[in-house]
Amino acid sequence: MENKKKIFSIILVLAMVIGTVALSGCTQETKNKIIVGTSADFAPFEYKLANQTIVGFDIDLIKKVLTDQGYTVEVQDIQFDSLIPALQQGKIDVIAAAMTIDDERKQQVDFSIPYYDSNQTVLVKVGGGVNITTIEDLKNYTVGAQTGTTGWDWVNDTLVATGKLNKDKFRGYDLYTDAVADLIIGPSRVGAVVIDTPVAQAFANKGNVKIVLNITTNESYGFAVKKGDTVLVNKINAGLTAVAATTYWEELIEKYFAT
C-alpha cells in the first residue's frame, strides 16, 4: 500500500516536470514581444513628444491590438524608406507608419485589413508668395516629398515622368518634418510639399503652412508584417476588428483628430 502510494506520487511529479518542460518549450516558440517600426515624423499618426516618447494614432492602435492579443510591444523609430527592409531582415515584426497598401508593397510584405483612408494634398507656406491653383503651377517651384512614400511616387509619376516638372526641382526628404521645416524657410528651399491629407491638416493647424490643392489618390493604410507571417497578421486583423467595434476607436479618433 505504502509503496503503491510512493510510485503514484513519483509518477505525478514526473508528469508535472514533463508538463512544465513541454509548456516552456511552447513559450519559446511563440515570441511574446513584438517590435513595431515606425517613422515618427507624421503627426497625428506617429510623432515624438518633447521627451522623445513616440505617440500617435497608429502607435496607440497597434499597441492596443497587440497587447489585447497577449503581446508586449516595443516601438522603434526608423526612416520610412528603411522600414520594409527592416521588416524583411527580421529587425522589426510590424510596420505601423500610416503605410498605404499598394500592389508594389504587397509583393514585399503582407498587410492587415485597412484601418484609415487618405488622399494627397499640396502644402505651401502661408504668406510665402507661392501661387499654386492647378497641378501645372507646380512646375514653377521646387517640390518636396518624403522618399519612398506614395506622395513621392505621385510627384515622380505624374509630374517628373511626364515632363511637367524638371527633375532637379524634385526634392526627396528622409523626414516629412524636415520637408515642412524647409517649406517654412521659403520657396528658395522648397515651394510645395506633397503629403497625405490628414497629416497636411495637422501641419496646417499650426498656422505656418496651408493646403492649396487636393489630389485624389484613394489610399488606405494598413499595418505590415513580414511576408508569410500569417499568425501575426491574423491576430492583428482579429484585434483590429474587435477594437473597431468598441468605443476605444472613437476615443482614439477624438484624441488625435479633434482640432
Ligand code: ARG
Ligand atoms: N501614406 C504614405 C505612404 O504610404 C506616407 C506614409 C508616411 N509615413 C510616415 N510615418 N512618415 O507612402
